[in-house]
Amino acid sequence: MSSIPSDVQGRIADLLNTAPVDVAQVATRLGLTIYGQPLAERVSGVLVKDPSYGTPSGFVILVDHGESYVRQRFTAAHEIGHYVLHRDRIGDRVEDNYLLRSAGLSSAIEAQANRFAADLLMPFPLVNQLISDGITTVSDLARALQVSEIAMGIRLGHPT
Numbered sequence: 001m002s003s004i005p006s007d008v009q010g011r012i013a014d015l016l017n018t019a020p021v022d023v024a025q026v027a028t029r030l031g032l033t034i035y036g037q038p039l040a041e042r043v044s045g046v047l048v049k050d051p052s053y054g055t056p057s058g059f060v061i062l063v064d065h066g067e068s069y070v071r072q073r074f075t076a077a078h079e080i081g082h083y084v085l086h087r088d089r090i091g092d093r094v095e096d097n098y099l100l101r102s103a104g105l106s107s108a109i110e111a112q113a114n115r116f117a118a119d120l121l122m123p124f125p126l127v128n129q130l131i132s133d134g135i136t137t138v139s140d141l142a143r144a145l146q147v148s149e150i151a152m153g154i155r156l157g158h159p160t
């Protein structure tokens with residue numbers, strides 16, 4: 001069962017069926033914009049409510065553009081997870097460190113955001129489609145979905 005709420009899945013269904021999942025387009029559909037930029041030391045991602053950006057939701061996502069592309073994608077997906085699942089409890093700002101942990105949220109909440117990110121970037125129906133198309137190794141699947149091999153291995157249930 002996906003951790004992405006069914007109403008959200010309905011709004012991004014086409015994006016969840018196409019590898020690699022277009023995270024920027026997912027954000028746009030949900031009224032968010034993702035900006036890659038320098039962040040404070042040891043900060044990987046920020047979800048912040050700031051009307052000055054003019055997004056439909058009032059929130060934007062900032063990711064550390066110095067990190068690898070696949071990591072930036074996972075961080076952005078994690079922050080989308082906080083927006084979708086936790087925006088009623090985060091106030092105006094959540095700031096995740098390089099472990100994707102934030103000062104104000106429990107590890108259970110962070111695990112939910114990570115699960116959401118995995119469900120967004122590596123939807124099981126899409127993974128199964130790729131496998132039936134003949135893309136079967138962890139590294140090839142990771143490349144097709146633009147995720148790290150570590151994330152892909154975890155998704156497939158391989159020990160790390």
Ligand SMILES: [Zn+2]
Nearest residue numbers: 096100110113
């Ligand atoms: Zn987080």
